[in-house]
Amino acid sequence: MVKAVVAGASGGIGQPLSLLLKTCPLISELSLYDVVNTPGVAADLSHISSPAVVKGYVPTDFKDAAQSAASMKEAFTGADIIIIPAGVPRKPGMTRDDLFKINAGIVKGLITAVAETCPKAFILIISNPVNSTVPIAAEVLKAKGVFDPKRLFGVTTLDVVRAETFVAGIVGEKNPGKLTIPVIGGHSGETIVPLISQAKPSVNIAGEELDKLTYRIQFGGDEVVKAKDGAGSATLSMAYAGYRFAEKVIKAVSGESGIVEPSFVYLPGIEGxxxxxxxxxxxxxxxxxxxxxxxxxxxxxxxxxxxxxxxxLLEACYKGLNGNIAKGVEFARA
Known part of the structure; x- marks a missing residue:
């Protein structure tokens, strides 16, 4: 059985993500960490009749760094998989890159704790901007001497989920989950590149319709931010996407074969x-x-x-993505 940790469990993504993880029969222990409200979230989820035992942790004393670190250490110790949605959400007019300074610092602190308490855990990063936060995590893990590229993932599944949903709407497929559409590159704007030509089963979308579809997949997050009228970003769909990827990792680690899903990874450290x-x-x-x-x-x-x-599309992706990666590496090394 598996111990899963959600770091940022009380937030707009963290709560629905934790709910979905509580329903996973492969998880025996669900550890929830955030700076506020996690004991209450854990108590609420603990009433659900599924196997996972739920515990919630908060920093015990913000004025005492040692005590706060001890709380995080207790939450993380023994983790098999850590999912990190911690950070602030986007607001209208805010790009993922605008979130950088706040969320980069949050991720750096959390990954430092992971490196010191559960370096063998599989790390799934949702915190935006993923194009930069994953390189930050890699640099922190390298500095601690525990970096394993096979265990660090940036969750880009929401782009895949959107592609499946939007293409299904165009071609009339009632079940979007029956489609397989590679979405590659990064996880913001033009760095997101849907490969509609490689959809399975194949679809025929071209011209202006393809342009509109591509833009919608790349900037679908803006659609949600606008629809919520400043009250939030894509939290529920992101929670679903995070759970979908986490469940696949857990199933693969548990021995199920043939599982494939796009993810933002350190290429030189992985076969192929x-x-x-x-x-x-x-x-x-x-x-x-x-x-x-x-x-x-x-x-x-x-x-x-x-x-x-x-x-x-890929030419624009490479340029933007390399800038995002460099920014993350520079932040981590500062």
């Missing part, structure tokens, strides 16, 4: 990744990943099969 690294020029990139007992078992090169339309 070096070839993609040479094509893209990016150290970190989201591609379909075959998951296994050790985590990221193999990176699948769908980049080489991109058509001319998608290659133009």
């Amino acid at each position: 990744g070096e070839e993609i690294h040479k094509l893209t020029g990016c150290d970190f990139f989201s591609v379909p990943i075959e998951l296994g007992p050790s985590g990221a078992q193999k990176a699948i090169n769908v980049v080489k099969s991109a058509n001319d339309y998608e290659k133009k």
